[in-house]
Amino acid sequence: MSDMAPQASPAGHDDSPGSPVRIGVLAPLTRPGWTEAGQQLLAGVELAVDEVNESGGIDGRPLELLVRDTAADPQRAEAAAAELDALGVAALAGEYHSVVARAAAGRADALGLPYLCTSGVLDALTDEPTQWVARLSPAQSVGWRLYADFLLDAGHRRIAVAAQPSVYWAAGTRIVREHVAPRGGSVIELDPVALGPAGVCDALADSGATALLLLVGTPEPAVPLVRAVRSDPRLGEVLLGAPAGQPEFAQWAELLGADGAGIPFLRYLPARLGELGSRVEGLLRQRLGAAPSFVAFEGYDTVTVLAEVLRTHGTERKRVADAWPQLAVEGTRGTVRFSRAPGIGVWQWAWPPVQITDRDPAAPDRFRVLRTAAP
Incomplete structure (x- = not known):
């Protein structure tokens, strides 16, 4: 536990009346x-x-x-x-x-x-x-477990992830794997850096996975990956997912248009x-x-x-x-x-509302709420 002893006032601190x-x-x-x-x-x-x-x-x-x-x-x-x-x-x-x-x-x-x-x-x-x-x-484990449940409920048991090297992406991969494994699911890891978009598509087609999670930055390499998967006739039935929320922002729709729709992501808003x-x-x-x-x-x-x-x-x-x-x-x-939430070392709002949302394929500028979750 961190020391809570009183701290000396910092050099720039000013408590005089009217000071900001x-x-x-x-x-x-x-x-x-x-x-x-x-x-x-x-x-x-x-x-x-x-x-x-x-x-x-x-x-x-x-x-x-x-x-x-x-x-x-x-x-x-x-x-x-x-x-x-x-x-x-x-x-x-x-x-x-x-x-x-x-x-x-x-x-x-x-x-x-x-x-x-x-x-x-x-x-x-x-x-x-x-x-x-x-x-x-x-916490990431709260939202990403809800997202994993959404995938399982939609019938996805074999899930691929295209993940860049990062503590954040690695944690997300682990959360999904540990959550789906007891329920008969599995996670396949694909390296988007080593494989490139075409290589990811080839590996995905060979894997038998029915969903691909984009655990990558945007616009690069997320946008080229989406374009490659969307244009590959072998992958027409594969669900693309982006739990980190890349499709939330306007640039996603501007760059991808209809290709960027129908990709579920997490957002923290009430119904x-x-x-x-x-x-x-x-x-x-x-x-x-x-x-x-x-x-x-x-x-x-x-x-x-x-x-x-x-x-x-x-x-x-x-x-x-x-x-x-x-x-x-x-x-x-x-x-x-x-x-104090279990396993969390900071003071936590437990929990904000969570939605799983995508951009509507019929109107990519409009969002569809697919599920509202109560953690």
């Missing part, structure tokens, strides 16, 4: 990061900050964002966390990529800097249990948004000029939770970290409460 309350935000805003995800996250964060400040800020003090681009680089995230710590932020927030969020969480824990992780899902977000880190997104969620959806749509993704809602909820902590418990870091289990905050997707 600073929050550090991490997001992938340049390649090779999923920049659309970063932009959606930031849109939600900024909308919530605007609303907090319009309603009086934090006890009359404005909320100020210090945004840092991680570019999907764990080392950049660690360096940014250290920089933001020195600048006196009251808390750290954000990040979409799970491996990058894990690096940020480890550094925040070591610094005694409260970190509310927005979207990273790796079960092991930190090496050891910590009081400093909380998470809004569900129907409530009053707050509907209002925020409209405002995010105006801000983005397009429909918001679940990542934008995660960004909004992150600031909503942090603002409540800062208003009710103060801006001193230890008070913020001590407050995680005491919160009940109405977010866009339900009431956020943090607890």
